[in-house]
Amino acid sequence: MMKEQPVILVVEDDAAVRQGIVDSLTFAGYEVLSAADGREGMEKALRASYQLMLLDLVMPHHSGFEVLEALRKERPGQPVIILSARGEEADRVKGLTMGADDYVVKPFSVRELLARVDAVLRRSxxxxxxxxxxxxxxxxxxxxxxxxxxxxxxxNELSERESDLMQYLISNAGRAIAREELLRQVWRIDPKNIETRTIDMHVAHLREKLGDHGADVVVTVRGKGYRVG
Structure with missing residues (x-):
């Protein structure tokens, strides 16, 4: 069984900067998606499955602010770190107000970026x-x-684990959550070399307690995991 790693989407129009970030994140063990401009970034931001987005502000076609605005409507709560050469406080405040979790000013060190990524993923x-x-x-x-x-x-009373499982699925509504991610984030155990049948059993019990529409509330996404909404 392959270990499921957090997926990070990098939206950055500077090819050299983008490749450097992608290489650093890949080396650190993350799965990485990337987009080379605002148009591609907007499409992947709204359609791709990922846990965190690193987003440049100044790009062709769509600015980072426009991508953030669309995310706020379509995927509220999606973790985002803004990457920009703009260090002005107004831009930083605007980005954070629009829902970004953190703001890193270029140039930044790989060590700093990885620390911010880890912190935001942990908080989310x-x-x-x-x-x-x-x-x-x-x-x-x-x-x-x-x-x-x-x-x-x-x-019907929920166990603590069933409640935590339901809350995690709801907080990631619309996204298919892999069993390995659920083991890591809800059970707090490393999914490597662990049989994941416990997830399916908990989902089955949860659906039963949710009544006749349980399978419509917690949906199985074939080959990917489970989602709510």
Whole structure:
């Protein structure tokens, strides 16, 4: 079984800078996608599956701010680090206000970049769902009580692991989450050489507690994993 690594999308129009970042991240063990301008960056930002985006601000076709604006609407909560030669406070504040997690001013060292990447990935994996309630067709989940309430009046208690699993899927809504990522981020164990059947068993129990629409809430994405929404 291959170990699933975090995927990072690098959107940078300077070929030399882009290649240097890609090489550094690859050497550090990440899987890397890249885009050479704002148009390609916009397309991959909205369609690709990745855990973190490194985003230049000044690019042809679409600026980094335009990509951030689109992300805020389509994939809220997507972790982003802005890469830019612009060091002005106004740009930094604007980027952070628009949802970026961090801001690195060029030129930066590989060591600094990798430290920022690691910190943002760690924070994003630890984010809790902002709302303690999640509604779905046929019922709702109350995370503060770890309880599923179905429209027929029945209630099902969630285990702590089932609750954490559901919250992680919701916080990454719309993205297929690999079993290896769930083991790493929810179970906090290294997925290498570990049988992942435990994930499938927990998903099966979770779906059962979510009622008749459980399989529509937690969806199996063939060959990739599970997703919500």
């Amino acid at each position: 994996s630890e984010r809790k769902v902002g709302d303690d309630q999640y509604s779905f067709d046929g019922g709702s989940v109350d995370f503060s009580r770890r309880e599923v309430r179905l429209e027929n009046g029945s209630r």
